[in-house]
């Protein structure tokens with residue numbers, strides 16, 4: 001089975017490339033219309049997905065279950081849909097942009113609800129760290 005953490009990390013890198021390309025485009029053209037798309041792409045896409053990758057690296061027993069995959073697919077479908085919708089909205093194409101934006105937001109909110117749930121479950125069921133015994137009082 002594919003490694004969920006690596007998948008999140010690679011997706012984060014693609015969002016970073018896309019977000020930075022938008023930043024460079026804005027700087028060169030001095031047209032800042034897509035500024036919120038750039039901001040969300042970098043923060044949710046790059047920073048958020050990178051943190052998800054680290055999270056699943058840290059809790060590999062959680063990554064092996066099914067719910068994190070639903071988290072991945074909702075996150076990876078939701079953000080591009082939301083960004084495409086937001087781009088259309090800021091460019092003035094409301095009739096297509098608004099439903100896409102709202103649909104993408106809904107799917108993204110589901111992904112966020114999932115990671116909140118998964119995060120709480122993971123920390124509740126965390127097995128004792130093998131390093132913990134190093135801190136046991138000396139006998």
Ligand code: HEM
Nearest residue numbers: 019020023024026027032035036037038039042043046047
């Ligand atoms: C080479 C890389 C980047 C370039 C060239 C770039 C360029 C820009 C530009 C030109 C703006 C608009 C500034 C303005 O309106 O005065 C901007 C806004 C912003 N950037 Fe970047 N950026 C880069 C990377 C990043 C990264 C890595 C992040 C986050 C992790 C980021 C987050 C933001 C945010 C949050 C805003 C404000 C968005 C808003 O006001 O709606 N940027 N950036």
